[in-house]
Amino acid sequence: MEYVISVLLSGISVGGQYALIAIGYTLVYGILRLINFAHGDVFMVAGLMGIYFTATMPFSVSIPLVLILTVVLGFTIERAAYKPLRSAPRMSVMISAIGVSYLLQNTATYITGGQPMTYPVIPFLSDTVNVAGTQTKWVVIVTPFLVLLLVFALTMLINRTKVGMAMRAVSKDFETSRLMGIKINSVISVTFIIGSALAAVGSVLFFTNYPAITPTAGAMPGLKAFVAAVFGGIGSIPGAVIGAFLIGICETIIKGLPSAWDVSVFSDAFTFALLIIILIFKPQGLFGEAATDKV
Amino acid sequence: MSDTLLQIKELKVKYGGIEAVRGIDLDVHAGEIVTLIGANGAGKSSTLRTISGLVKPAEGNIIFDGEDITGKDPTQIVSKGLMMVPEGRRIFPNLTVIENLKIGAYLRKDDLEKDIEMVYGYFPRLKERSWQEGGTLSGGEQQMLAVGRALMGRPKLLMMDEPSLGLAPIVVQEIFKIIRRINEAGTTVLLIEQNANMALHVADRAYVLENGKIRMEGTGKELLEDEKVRAAYLGSTSGSN
Numbered sequence: 254m255e256y257v258i259s260v261l262l263s264g265i266s267v268g269g270q271y272a273l274i275a276i277g278y279t280l281v282y283g284i285l286r287l288i289n290f291a292h293g294d295v296f297m298v299a300g301l302m303g304i305y306f307t308a309t310m311p312f313s314v315s316i317p318l319v320l321i322l323t324v325v326l327g328f329t330i331e332r333a334a335y336k337p338l339r340s341a342p343r344m345s346v347m348i349s350a351i352g353v354s355y356l357l358q359n360t361a362t363y364i365t366g367g368q369p370m371t372y373p374v375i376p377f378l379s380d381t382v383n384v385a386g387t388q389t390k391w392v393v394i395v396t397p398f399l400v401l402l403l404v405f406a407l408t409m410l411i412n413r414t415k416v417g418m419a420m421r422a423v424s425k426d427f428e429t430s431r432l433m434g435i436k437i438n439s440v441i442s443v444t445f446i447i448g449s450a451l452a453a454v455g456s457v458l459f460f461t462n463y464p465a466i467t468p469t470a471g472a473m474p475g476l477k478a479f480v481a482a483v484f485g486g487i488g489s490i491p492g493a494v495i496g497a498f499l500i501g502i503c504e505t506i507i508k509g510l511p512s513a514w515d516v517s518v519f520s521d522a523f524t525f526a527l528l529i530i531i532l533i534f535k536p537q538g539l540f541g542e543a544a545t546d547k548v
Numbered sequence: 549m550s551d552t553l554l555q556i557k558e559l560k561v562k563y564g565g566i567e568a569v570r571g572i573d574l575d576v577h578a579g580e581i582v583t584l585i586g587a588n589g590a591g592k593s594s595t596l597r598t599i600s601g602l603v604k605p606a607e608g609n610i611i612f613d614g615e616d617i618t619g620k621d622p623t624q625i626v627s628k629g630l631m632m633v634p635e636g637r638r639i640f641p642n643l644t645v646i647e648n649l650k651i652g653a654y655l656r657k658d659d660l661e662k663d664i665e666m667v668y669g670y671f672p673r674l675k676e677r678s679w680q681e682g683g684t685l686s687g688g689e690q691q692m693l694a695v696g697r698a699l700m701g702r703p704k705l706l707m708m709d710e711p712s713l714g715l716a717p718i719v720v721q722e723i724f725k726i727i728r729r730i731n732e733a734g735t736t737v738l739l740i741e742q743n744a745n746m747a748l749h750v751a752d753r754a755y756v757l758e759n760g761k762i763r764m765e766g767t768g769k770e771l772l773e774d775e776k777v778r779a780a781y782l783g784s785t786s787g788s789n
Binding site: 415418419421422424425426428429431432433434435436 | 600601602621622623626627631632634638640641642643647650651652654655697701
């Protein structure tokens with residue numbers, strides 16, 4: 254029983270961390286119809302910044318700084334690599350995104366020398382706590398609540414504010430949005446800012462759990478978050494969040510099966526098998542809109 | 549009637565190598581309803597899209613309210629008081645009716661209540677549907693919403709691209725009645741129509757566009773009585789024999 258609880262807890266927690274990344278994919282897709290392949294690497298860079306900044310600064314300064322600079326990074330990537338291609342075919346923007354992804358990975362290799370770096374032990378988040386008889390880290394408990402809080406705040410922003418209304422308008426019709434006086438580029442920037450900020454928060458939580466960071470450390474969580482976004486119906490925020498929790502839980506359950514069965518090594522393959530099965534029966538994902546044109 | 553609100557000089561618009569608008573001059577005076585009629589592909593929509601900033605002109609000047617707005621962004625043009633009701637209505641299907649209205653006032657920072665009431669005054673049916681998503685409205689209601697949305701920007705000049713397109717005749721009549729009321733309330737209107745009969749009846753002045761050039765201009769009444777116009781655009785041969 255305790256074992257089941259601990260598996261569930263860590264599944265929910267890792268799912269929440271995927272959710273924070275997945276929102277970045279789904280928001281950008283919702284507006285630009287672009288799969289931002291660099292998003293997972295932005296997440297990795299946020300992790301690296303966490304390592305370097307906490308080494309020289311107190312947490313109260315370094316963590317907010319990570320957040321701010323990750324946002325700056327996301328904003329800059331959009332302006333430098335995607336905005337100039339606004340009227341180009343979508344495939345070109347996608348290739349640009351892949352280019353940015355490798356640029357970030359290579360830069361990380363250059364700076365770290367390719368060696369795995371260890372994420373710092375953040376007080377409180379890394380402290381252990383006893384839940385129903387199982388030992389776990391506070392981060393495992395905090396993650397789902399923080400995710401729900403952030404998703405709630407984001408939903409309010411999108412549904413109740415002027416900029417949120419503009420985001421919804423732009424996601425449907427660029428040209429008419431411009432005729433209303435909306436600056437499309439500002440709205441797109443806001444999207445990247447939100448996505449990057451959430452990825453930064455996700456990086457603190459995720460790397461506290463899995464502290465080894467290599468230049469490709471963003472690839473797998475990024476890919477799974479992307480799968481979660483597709484699974485939930487890309488473009489949909491609730492879809493991405495629910496998809497991420499499901500994938501996190503499934504993956505942890507498989508990893509937690511008795512070692513004699515020897516299946517835990519297939520947990521990633523399972524994630525993608527699950528995606529394939531879902532997409533066979535529901536091609537638009539759980540909450541996706543019908544008839545979107547995907548690349 | 550004497551103030552020129554919109555002045556277009558020698559406007560040329562090209563798409564790739566094709567010249568859609570081949571040097572037109574056009575004036576709209578404050579308080580008027582001016583209509584631009586012509587067949588499909590005559591360059592009507594291109595003209596309107598260029599005025600609103602969606603398309604950059606190849607040559608020529610657009611002066612609005614004493615200011616040169618040639619080649620400016622739609623955002624800047626909207627902020628000067630020029631709103632457009634686009635062809636095909638283009639309301640935001642995922643926004644509620646009231647949100648569609650509010651987004652028409654996107655650049656305004658003041659209170660919108662009075663304007664929303666004004667729009668509901670013109671179109672009571674929208675008030676009943678206030679909280680419905682725009683995509684659930686009928687074609688006529690969507691057109692009303694598109695007009696209301698543009699009015700929310702408090703335009704000095706309201707441009708409409710084919711407001712009658714795809715609507716039942718009775719709805720078209722209703723829309724045109726409202727266009728006249730909006731104009732009487734002080735908004736200048738530039739109207740593009742294939743439904744020349746409707747447009748000429750409501751317009752103070754009209755231009756006939758053919759192959760990207762202006763072939764004729766005059767008051768709505770003059771053009772309604774012109775034989776060439778009757779034959780080409782009003783589908784009527786009476787008086788031509």
